[in-house]
Amino acid sequence: MPEIRPFRGLRYNPVIAGDMADLISPPYDVIPPSMQEALYGSSPYNSIKLELPKEADPYAAAAQRLAEWLQEGILFEESEPALYPCSQTFTDHEGHTHTRSGFFAALRLHEFSERKVLPHEKTLSGPKADRLNLFRTTKTNISAIFGLYADAEGMADSLVAAYTSSHEPVVDAMFQGIRNRLWRLADPETVALVQKALQDRNVYIADGHHRYETGLNYRRERASANPAHTGEEPYNFILAYLNNIHDRGLVVYPIHRLVHSLQGFDAAAFRSRLAEHFFVTELEGRADMKAYLETASSSYAYGIVTAGTVLGITLKDDPSGLLDSGISPALGQLGLVVLHEVVLNRVLGIGQDALAKQTNIVYVKDDAEVFDALADGKAQLGFVVKPATVGQVLAVSESGGVMPQKSTFFYPKIMTGLVFKPLD
Numbered sequence: 001m002p003e004i005r006p007f008r009g010l011r012y013n014p015v016i017a018g019d020m021a022d023l024i025s026p027p028y029d030v031i032p033p034s035m036q037e038a039l040y041g042s043s044p045y046n047s048i049k050l051e052l053p054k055e056a057d058p059y060a061a062a063a064q065r066l067a068e069w070l071q072e073g074i075l076f077e078e079s080e081p082a083l084y085p086c087s088q089t090f091t092d093h094e095g096h097t098h099t100r101s102g103f104f105a106a107l108r109l110h111e112f113s114e115r116k117v118l119p120h121e122k123t124l125s126g127p128k129a130d131r132l133n134l135f136r137t138t139k140t141n142i143s144a145i146f147g148l149y150a151d152a153e154g155m156a157d158s159l160v161a162a163y164t165s166s167h168e169p170v171v172d173a174m175f176q177g178i179r180n181r182l183w184r185l186a187d188p189e190t191v192a193l194v195q196k197a198l199q200d201r202n203v204y205i206a207d208g209h210h211r212y213e214t215g216l217n218y219r220r221e222r223a224s225a226n227p228a229h230t231g232e233e234p235y236n237f238i239l240a241y242l243n244n245i246h247d248r249g250l251v252v253y254p255i256h257r258l259v260h261s262l263q264g265f266d267a268a269a270f271r272s273r274l275a276e277h278f279f280v281t282e283l284e285g286r287a288d289m290k291a292y293l294e295t296a297s298s299s300y301a302y303g304i305v306t307a308g309t310v311l312g313i314t315l316k317d318d319p320s321g322l323l324d325s326g327i328s329p330a331l332g333q334l335g336l337v338v339l340h341e342v343v344l345n346r347v348l349g350i351g352q353d354a355l356a357k358q359t360n361i362v363y364v365k366d367d368a369e370v371f372d373a374l375a376d377g378k379a380q381l382g383f384v385v386k387p388a389t390v391g392q393v394l395a396v397s398e399s400g401g402v403m404p405q406k407s408t409f410f411y412p413k414i415m416t417g418l419v420f421k422p423l424d
Contacts, residue, residue, distance in 0.1 A: 001199055003195075004083075004107055004108070004195055004240075006083050006105065006186065007081050007106040007234070007422075008078045008080065008081050009077070009419040009420065010070070010419065010420040010421070010422060011170070012074065013073055013074060013075065016073050017043070017075075019043075020171050021173040023043055023047055024046075024417035024418060025039050025048040025051060025052075026415065027208070027413055028051050028052045028416075029127065029210070030413055031052055036048060036052060045074050046417070047416045048416075050065060050138065050140075050142050050420075059134055059137040083103050083105050083186075083191055083194065084104035084105075085101070085103040085185055086104060086180070086418060087179075087180075088412050089179040089181075090177055090178045090179070091177070100243060100251070100412075102242050102243035102244070103160055103194075103241070104144060104182075104242075104418070105242060107145075107242070108236060108237050109216055109236055109237065111216065116202060116203065117202070117203045117205065118202055118204050118205065118398065119205050119209050120205065120396050120397045120402060121403055121405070121408075122402045123209050128210050128217065131211055132214050132217055136218070140421065140422055141211075141420060141422075142416060143211065143239070143414070144241045144416075144421075145207065145209075145211050145238060145239070146207035146208050146243070147203040147205055147240050147241070148206050149244060150201060150202075150244070151201060159193050159197065160194065163183065163187075163190060164181075167183055169181040169182055170182055170184050178412045178415075198242075203240070203242070206393070207414070211238070215238040218423070219236055234421075234422055234424060235423045235424070239419075250390065252389070252411070253365060253387055253411050254384075254387040254409070255364070255365055255385070255406045255407065255408070256364050256365070256366075256369070256370050256382065256383060256384050257339075257361055257362075257364075257383040258378070259350070259360055259380055259381040259382070259383070260361075260379045260380055261359075265381075267306045267309065274343070274347065278315055279313065279314045279316055280313050281311065281313070283310040283311060284310065285310055286367065289303040289305075293312070293384065293386055299333060299334070300319060300335050301313070301335070302343075303367070303383070303384030303385075304381065304383060306374065306381055306382075307380075319337075319342075322338070322342050323341055324341065329399075330395040331399070333395070334388060334392055334407070335385060335386055336385060336403065336407050343383075344361075355404075355405060365409055370382035370383075370384055393407075
């Protein structure tokens with residue numbers, strides 16, 4: 001693994017700032033305007049005001065606010081470096097309770113070409129420019145990247161669990177049905193053992209690709225402007241939440257697709273084209289579709305919703321003959337690759353540029369939203385997909401490939417505001 005270090009975190013002082021449940025927020029990229037407004041109203045010190053300010057110059061506003069909160073004691077800097085174990089507990093729609101356990105650390109930045117930190121998704125220039133401006137003005141990592149490592153023996157997990165089981169958390173806050181707990185692990189011996197247990201592991205970015213690439217760009221800027229650059233400065237490290245892929249609490253949800261505004265769309269002709277490559281099954285409704293996808297052994301099975309029709313489709317043959325020769329075997333194992341290449345691109349004519357700009361497509365996380373959108377006439381087609389497995393994500397990362405946009409949704413998101421990391 002790239003070097004991980006304890007760091008002197010910036011944290012809220014609950015005596016002054018108030019209940020942590022009113023201070024944390026999701027990361028910037030999953031906050032719609034309505035949630036932004038609600039979080040602004042929850043507390044004058046909510047982390048949304050650093051992560052995604054509403055002001056005309058959001059970057060200057062975040063920097064000024066951060067300085068004021070430190071001066072007023074709303075935030076404080078820890079007196080000694082620490083790792084910050086963090087667990088998130090939630091109950092899913094089926095009534096099952098999950099607890100994902102990891103820890104925050106300062107992760108040394110490496111170029112992707114070094115093969116120590118591996119991505120699996122493409123990034124866009126707009127979000128990277130936005131986050132770079134925030135890095136420049138605040139000189140702080142406001143929200144963390146989410147990294148995975150593979151440790152089948154769970155050596156680091158055991159060390160961290162031994163600590164958390166015998167110490168009270170410094171944060172215990174409910175947010176949108178998720179219990180977020182944070183500990184402060186500053187014991188040098190235990191930290192050293194965690195570092196040693198993970199020293200030979202790669203890090204796979206689960207979430208936060210834009211923030212990681214921004215960290216690389218920011219490091220280049222700072223290093224080029226610093227004649228005394230050594231590689232040991234805080235800007236060489238990024239705030240990372242690290243989680244074992246063998247953690248039973250690690251949950252990956254699918255992201256479904258809604259198609260709209262296609263000129264001349266004909267549902268009957270579309271179904272006929274599908275039958276060339278897919279077995280097509282008529283289904284009764286949402287419950288029937290869910291059962292169809294759960295029992296399908298193929299990765300290339302999908303649910304399709306049109307106005308008044310619900311279908312299940314499964315690819316007839318091996319997909320290799322249908323995919324471009326430049327698509328790696330690891331990518332070819334992904335159901336979304338076949339959906340994008342064969343159905344969206346060839347059958348519907350939605351190309352890569354339209355996908356990137358979301359010209360004809362909307363991404364939703366709940367299959368109920370697919371049915372609602374079709375019922376309300378807001379979409380022409382809905383595609384319900386199966387989730388990618390963590391193993392598939394790692395295989396794509398190892399192969400050097402990138403998955404289609406919006407391929408994975410690791411749930412829950414890592415909350416912003418639990419701990420911040422200075423870059424100076």
